[in-house]
Each structure stands twice: as structure tokens, then as C-alpha cells.
Amino acid sequence: MARILITSAIPYINGIKHLGNLVGSQLPADLYARYMRARGHEVMFICATDEHGTPAELAAKKAGKPVAEFCAEMHEVQAKIGAGFGLSFDHFGRSSSPQNHALTQAFAGRLADEGLIEEVSESQVYSNADGRFLPDRYIEGTCPNCGYDKARGDQCENCTKQLDPTDLIEPRSAISGSTDLEVRDTKHLYLKQSQLKDKLSAWIDSKTDWPVLTTSIAKKWLHDGDGLQDRGITRDLDWGVPVKRGAQEWPGMEGKVFYVWFDAPIEYIAATHEWADKTGGDWQRWWRTDKGAEDVKYVQFMGKDNVPFHTLSFPATIMGSNEPWKLVDYIKSFNYLNYDGGQFSTSQGRGIFQDQALDILPADYWRWWLLSHAPENSDAEFTWEAFQTDANKDLADVLGNFVSRVTKFCRSKFSEALPAGGAYGDAETRLIADLTTKIRAYEAHMADKEVRKSANELRGIWVAGNEYLQAEAPWTVFKTDPEKAAMQIRLALNLIRVYAVLSAPFIPDAAAKMLSGMNTLDTSWPDDLDAALAALPAGHDFTVPEVLFAKITDEHREDWAERFAGTRD
RNA sequence: GGCGUUAUAGCUCAGUUGGUUAGAGCGAACGACUCAUAAUCGUUAGGUCCCAGGUUCAAGUCCCGGUAACGCCA
Numbered sequence: 001m002a003r004i005l006i007t008s009a010i011p012y013i014n015g016i017k018h019l020g021n022l023v024g025s026q027l028p029a030d031l032y033a034r035y036m037r038a039r040g041h042e043v044m045f046i047c048a049t050d051e052h053g054t055p056a057e058l059a060a061k062k063a064g065k066p067v068a069e070f071c072a073e074m075h076e077v078q079a080k081i082g083a084g085f086g087l088s089f090d091h092f093g094r095s096s097s098p099q100n101h102a103l104t105q106a107f108a109g110r111l112a113d114e115g116l117i118e119e120v121s122e123s124q125v126y127s128n129a130d131g132r133f134l135p136d137r138y139i140e141g142t143c144p145n146c147g148y149d150k151a152r153g154d155q156c157e158n159c160t161k162q163l164d165p166t167d168l169i170e171p172r173s174a175i176s177g178s179t180d181l182e183v184r185d186t187k188h189l190y191l192k193q194s195q196l197k198d199k200l201s202a203w204i205d206s207k208t209d210w211p212v213l214t215t216s217i218a219k220k221w222l223h224d225g226d227g228l229q230d231r232g233i234t235r236d237l238d239w240g241v242p243v244k245r246g247a248q249e250w251p252g253m254e255g256k257v258f259y260v261w262f263d264a265p266i267e268y269i270a271a272t273h274e275w276a277d278k279t280g281g282d283w284q285r286w287w288r289t290d291k292g293a294e295d296v297k298y299v300q301f302m303g304k305d306n307v308p309f310h311t312l313s314f315p316a317t318i319m320g321s322n323e324p325w326k327l328v329d330y331i332k333s334f335n336y337l338n339y340d341g342g343q344f345s346t347s348q349g350r351g352i353f354q355d356q357a358l359d360i361l362p363a364d365y366w367r368w369w370l371l372s373h374a375p376e377n378s379d380a381e382f383t384w385e386a387f388q389t390d391a392n393k394d395l396a397d398v399l400g401n402f403v404s405r406v407t408k409f410c411r412s413k414f415s416e417a418l419p420a421g422g423a424y425g426d427a428e429t430r431l432i433a434d435l436t437t438k439i440r441a442y443e444a445h446m447a448d449k450e451v452r453k454s455a456n457e458l459r460g461i462w463v464a465g466n467e468y469l470q471a472e473a474p475w476t477v478f479k480t481d482p483e484k485a486a487m488q489i490r491l492a493l494n495l496i497r498v499y500a501v502l503s504a505p506f507i508p509d510a511a512a513k514m515l516s517g518m519n520t521l522d523t524s525w526p527d528d529l530d531a532a533l534a535a536l537p538a539g540h541d542f543t544v545p546e547v548l549f550a551k552i553t554d555e556h557r558e559d560w561a562e563r564f565a566g567t568r569d
Numbered sequence: 570g571g572c573g574u575u576a577u578a579g580c581u582c583a584g585u586u587g588g589u590u591a592g593a594g595c596g597a598a599c600g601a602c603u604c605a606u607a608a609u610c611g612u613u614a615g616g617u618c619c620c621a622g623g624u625u626c627a628a629g630u631c632c633c634g635g636u637a638a639c640g641c642c643a
Contacts, residue, residue: 405605
């Protein structure tokens, strides 16, 4: 039995996330966590909300609420939606937790002690009306190049020219619209990542089994141009982790907070601490290699936009601390899911959002489609036509109908109990050999975190059951040899339990219904399929379950396609 | 402007270190079956592997140059 630490990139707090966010990190992480638990491994599956930074402050302001209150509410909303999708976190934490404050400050202190923090003075635009410094992109004005009147301080979206905020004609705050701006000097802390470049580079080079997407992004940042740059880790904001050097004040840094990208990944550790405080568990045996974590295998899941922070910045924090923290062993990254020819977008309200998805269909439909089309090698495209066709075919016709035809046949020809009699022949031996091969392949793909391939193999396992029934035709056999038909259908009913166990990581709710219908709590993995197909003995009662997956009709599809064609607020 | 990823059947995608007639699912056509959610199973058709060069006994796979889509950075 292994010990597996799994983290999913932590979703930002400023609103409800769309399906692209789900398939890019949380869902595949959950698939892996559920699978590893099913195989008997000890799993710690951690996620959280990422709550600091300017966008959170602005979203709170828009909602007319204090930012702490807003974050607390949105955290609950996201937790509820996550539960709705069956995300089986051991803990869903908050980056604003006291545990994360303490840990973030401790890391900063350690890095300073190691000589990896530099204080840098810089000039930034301050808005008197807003009472705050403004990040470049929150300053608007007229572009000196093309005259576009909504150019941002970092770039003009109209002519794409790169700008400095001071280039803008009539600059104003994008938050309040105020033109009462001035340039002020302010001091910030920089993490000297450049000093760790060689160490990070050697570490990345040693990860030959990582997805190309992960290592190519990391190498690009390491070697492009002047190489890995030092990074500012503080901001002039109110909402965040106050800058401290461990438990001590940090002279000159009063009133500043750590940059959200510094404290967010540390929340993986802090969230485990939160879990420990809640449950009485031991978090350090997951994170400190001097306190029991040396045999932990740590796997991270994330979208490609998060890769630089997880391959470089966070490891720089860990390595730079010179303390025995657990480093990630494998980073599984994903491309984007597109919607209707363009990107899903939280800020533009484009696409299907997680709450809406759960409103129209049970989680398993989404889990299955999104996972079986996970954007592993390139961006993937969501279309309603594909979603309808694939979900109906795989879930309703192949799996759902298998359960239905087997249970109903047994009920009508025998009873709602596994019938006795008969013995395996060649067909059964062949089926068991075939399924065993497929199950071993499925296990290998799941262990490799090859999401699409796993889904494809699982589908093949479902199909094999239908092939067997079609070839052996128990409904015909029954007329001349009821005992043989009894054997066939007893095997098929046992197959439903096996399917439930194998499918649970993808479609946990349907799997639970299948087990409930089979009237069993036996979720043991079919290491030995021959034995597993005898788990439910002759005479064991079952009930015909309700339709597992109702079909998505053309009317539904057209209605939804229209409903989600525009944008939402 | 720099860099990265991608480009394979109508659609969505597989194709390990270069090695026989390039694969799967969906969709299509035809057939079988009638237990089942008009479900299932089988057969067949469909590809100048983006274009142009090169290396090699052998290239979808490696190299060079283009083109296109998407993304990242400045």
C-alpha cells in the first residue's frame, strides 16, 4: 500500500467556475484519488479556494460586501458545487486560513534567512480616490498610439501596443474612474529565483516521465531570454497575508501583503494543516520528509496556465527554504476546453458554468464526458451535439442498457435473485480472459493518469458485456437449456457489480446505484476476475434499478444550446 | 516581435525508441438479434498522415524551410 498526496490547482474565489476549470484540474484529480483509494492506497486529496488579490477585492466590491465576508460566502458556494460534482476532497481549505498566514510568513522568513529575498524600490501608480496602488491593468486611458480610449496600463487591446501606465493620455482608475492619480515609490520583496535556476533546471531535467506540456512550459521559462527572473512576492493591498518575517515584523513592509501567487501554493500544505486541526490527523507525515513523508508520492493536477508557478515558483520556495518539505513527484497538466469555437471565460461569462451544469443534468454525465474528452494533448472542443451523442451512446446505450437488459431479463425469466445452476463453458472462459486483459490495461492507464485512454478502456469493458450477451443470447438458450441461461445471467449480474466497482472513479453516483440495485456493499476490486464474478452467489436478491441514464433528447440539446449561447453576468 | 503546442478518415482523437497492407469511437451503409432505455452485436465504405525539400535499406514518426490554428511572453 502506497501513500499518495494529491492536490488540484486551487480555484480562484471571484466567482463560480466554468466546466473548463473543472476538467483541467479538479475532475482528473478526483478520478485519480478515487481510483487510488479503490486500490487500497492511503490518499490525501487536497483542494482549496484561492482568496487573495485584487480581483477578489473587486468582486467583493461589485457584490457590495466586505471582502472577507464575500470570500467566506463564495467558499461555501464553491464547496457545495464541488460536492455536487462528487469531488472527494479530504479537505477543501481556504488560502485565507490562519494556518496559511503562519506558514506563508514562515516560508518568507526562511527564504530571507537563506539570502533569497531582496528588497526593491519601485514606482507605482497610486489612486487617491481609491486609496490604493493600482496594478497596471487597472489603469485605463487613451492609447498614445491609436487613440483608443479604453487602453489598459499594460497594453492597448485595440492596437496591441505594449504600454506603461505613464504612457496613457488622461489615465484614470479602472476601478473608480478617478483621474486623481500619482506616481509613488514603494518597496517590495523579490524572491531571487534566478539563484535557484540551476537547481530547478536539473530537477526539471530529471523528470523525464512528465507530460511534455509540463516540462516544455517549465523549460521555456527557465531558458527563454535572460532566463528565470526574480519575482515580486509582495503587493500594496489590504486583503492578503500580512508581510512578516516568520513571526517577526518586517521593517519597512508594514501594511503590505504577500502576492497571491506566493501564498496560494503554500495553501496546499496549509490546507492539510487545516485538515489535521479539524480531524486530529497528522499533516506533517504528508509534507515533511523528516516526519514520515519520505515515502509519500505527491501528484499535482492543473491547467497549463498554472504550470510555471508549480514547476518553478513554488519549488523555488520549497527548495529555497532549505527545509525538508515534500517536493512534487509528478505534475499532470491540461490544455483548455473550448466552447463553441472560443474559450470558456469566467470574466466574460462565456460557456457553461458549474452551477448551471448541475442544474440541467446529474454530475455523472459531465464527469464522464469531460473526462473522456480531457484536453490532455491539445485543446479540446465542447459541442452540444458531441456531448449528447457521446453521453447517450456510452452511458445510456452501452452501460445503462446493459444493466437494464440483464436485470429485467432475470426478473422476467427467473426472479429478482441470482438463479442457480449451470457451469462455465468456452464462451465464459474467453470472456474472462478478454476482460482480464482489458482490466489490466485500464489499471495501467489509470496509474499513468492517462485519462482519455482510461475512459476508452473502460468503455471497451462495458462493450464486452454486451458482446457476450449478444453472442450467447441467453433469451434463446433459456428456451432449451434454462440452467445454462441461469449461469449466463448469474455471470452477467455479477458483471454489473464489477462494472460498478471499475466505473466508480468516473461515475460514482451511477456506480452507487448499481451496487444498491445489486444489493451489495462489496466494492472489492476485481484483481481476480474469475473470483469477482462469483462474489454474488446464487440465491442473492437484487432489485431492478431505475434507468441509470436517461437519454438527452434533441429538444433538451437545442434548448440548452440556445440558453448557453450568450454570456452571463 | 520572440517562443511554445498542434496539424492523421465527414467528426473527436490513438499512433511507444523510424520497421510489414496507418488504428479506435462516433456518424454513414448493409446485415443479425428481439432480453433491453427504438437499446445491442456484426460487416463494409472513407485517409497524398498540412505543403515542399532532406537523411535512411525504410519516415505519420528524424532534420530543414514554409503555411495555418491556438496559446504564452515582452
